[in-house]
Amino acid sequence: MQVLHVASEVFPFSRSGGLGDVLGALPAVQARLGADVTVVSPWYASLSGTPQEVWRGEVPGAGLVWAGEVREEGVRFLFVGLPAFERPGLYHPDDVERFCAFGRAVLPVLEALEITPDVLHGHDWQAGLVVAYAHLAGWRAAFTIHNLQYQGRWNLAEAREWTGLPDWTFGPEGVEFYGDLNLMKAGLVFAEQITTVSPTYAREITTPQYGEGLEGLLVRLTLEGRLSGILNGLDQERWDPRTDPDIRPYADAAGKAANAAVLRAEFGLDDAPILGVVSRLADQKGMDLLIMALPELVERWNVVVLGGGDPLLAAALIGWAFHPRVAFASGLNEPLAHRVYAGADAFAMPSRFEPCGLSQMIAMRYGTLPVVRETGGLVDTVPPNVGFRFADAAPGALAAACRQARAVFGDQVEWQARMARGMELNFSWEGPARQYLALYRSL
Structure with a gap:
């Protein structure tokens, strides 16, 4: 099975929290279980090293794009370099526009490299537009909510042209959310299966207390059998008190x-x-x-x-x-x-x-x-x-x-x-x- 993960960060290359940890561990285990796994993520200017360049070209709405490859632990890491990411740090106030450019670049890069996954798995709002494009291309897509509080919202009148999506997607049943573009909602609407990172959180987000305004949609997805919770794991080799080089190792x-x-x-x-x-x-x-x-x-x-x-x-x-x-x-x-x-x-x-x-x-x-x-x-x-x-x-x-x-x-x-x-x-x-x-x- 060919699996393609799309995320804004992946340990050890880029990381600000738990999302990077998940993408640093889950793909490697899936590869050990026999899957052919690729992870796609932006190449941030602050990252060290240079991946082996495998493609370069112009992409509408994204500019001059290049793609570089690194292989580790049986996983292909495909980094996408764009003008919008040529600045220090991972995240910035204009991230909705930046990740729209990233979202528009991913499928052209994959098509140029003749990569057609059996399933595309998007993670959090930064991958929402990629999930929408995958759906429009007829690909199978899953989407994981790592934190519903962060949704990638921007005034729709301004952001509409950033997405390159067809007009029919901009209604309440699509990516529109109270007058805004909502990239988290794009992932929810266009993925065939949605997961959260624990079973209890999957239940909580269907309530007004935790649903961040999306609880109505999430209730519907639950009733349709499209929303479930899969508990995150832990990289038990990285976090092992018996072998940890940063401490005095112990077992008792x-x-x-x-x-x-x-x-x-x-x-x-x-x-x-x-x-x-x-x-x-x-x-x-x-x-x-x-x-x-x-x-x-x-x-x-x-x-x-x-x-x-x-x-x-x-x-x-x-x-x-x-x-x-x-x-x-x-x-x-x-x-x-x-x-x-x-x-x-x-x-x-x-x-x-x-x-x-x-x-x-x-x-x-x-x-x-x-x-x-x-x-x-x-x-x-x-x-x-x-x-x-x-x-x-x-x-x-x-x-x-x-x-x-x-x-x-x-x-x-x-x-x-x-x-x-x-x-x-x-x-x-x-x-x-x-x-x-x-x-x-x-x-």
């Missing part, structure tokens, strides 16, 4: 204690247990709830936060970092993230919504017990006999769950039993990869 509680000592020394923390956080600083992630709960949390915990994003949340954490039990490191720092997962005792994820989440899986694999809100993939991955769950998106609810965790920490027999259960959980990508292949076969 004694080895973990050595990493706690390293983290404690790095940030000058006292002997209280450590509550870790590795997250985007965003309301979605409940970081404001964490900040509001800090006055109570620091009575029982050291709190170590690594993340970047909202400057107001970052400023609040910088202010708190003067407290002897609070440490804040700004931005993306992969080695430090590994040290936090390995050195923390517990891990906080007070998300308002969480399509899947990888941090809680990593934490449990590293013997770090998650404290999570009951939403999305956190419900599907954190067993009550391992982590600590709370229902309300409120600082008091987070603080209460952390009190419970601190009480259990006082019983090290129970705590280590929870650690052992968490470290034994299997979040391998093989199961989800087989589910996706079965979905493709149904198309």
Whole structure:
């Protein structure tokens, strides 16, 4: 089976979050299971190296386009270079226009290279226009919602000409959404099967609370049997405390204690247990709830936060970092993230919504017990006999769950039993990869 993934980022070439992680792991497992897999993604100017150029030409609406190829782990990575992407960084305020240019370029590049997949699999709104073009070309297409909050919207009167789509697609049954172009909706409307990255999130987005205005369409897709949830996996080779080069490798509680000592020394923390956080600083992630709960949390915990994003949340954490039990490191720092997962005792994820989440899986694999809100993939991955769950998106609810965790920490027999259960959980990508292949076969 020839499978073609389309996404805005793919680890290790480009990554801003979980989407890049998924595209860095899922295709390789599908290739090991026998599929012929290609991943198409933009070539950003900030990426290092130069892929082997395999095509160059003019594409209407995209300009002078080139395509380059890299092969790793049995997967062909096909990068598309466009004038709109010749600037530093991955994402910018004019991304709807940029990804319209990308969307118009993908099929001409594939046709020039004589690549005709059995199934095209688009990921998130940046691939929505590609899914629409695939449908118009008669190709089979699947589409995955990684985060419904980000939809790729722009005033339709201005954006209409960016898409190159025929006039009939611009109505309410097509890509129009309250007077805007909506590229997420393009993926939903024109794909034959739609998935989200956890079963609970698939149910949640059919409600007004989580549907981001698209719940009516998503209810219809569910009733038609076109919407389902497939839980993300975890790259268990990259995230393995027994072999991780960024930490002191370990397989049990004694080895973990050595990493706690390293983290404690790095940030000058006292002997209280450590509550870790590795997250985007965003309301979605409940970081404001964490900040509001800090006055109570620091009575029982050291709190170590690594993340970047909202400057107001970052400023609040910088202010708190003067407290002897609070440490804040700004931005993306992969080695430090590994040290936090390995050195923390517990891990906080007070998300308002969480399509899947990888941090809680990593934490449990590293013997770090998650404290999570009951939403999305956190419900599907954190067993009550391992982590600590709370229902309300409120600082008091987070603080209460952390009190419970601190009480259990006082019983090290129970705590280590929870650690052992968490470290034994299997979040391998093989199961989800087989589910996706079965979905493709149904198309």
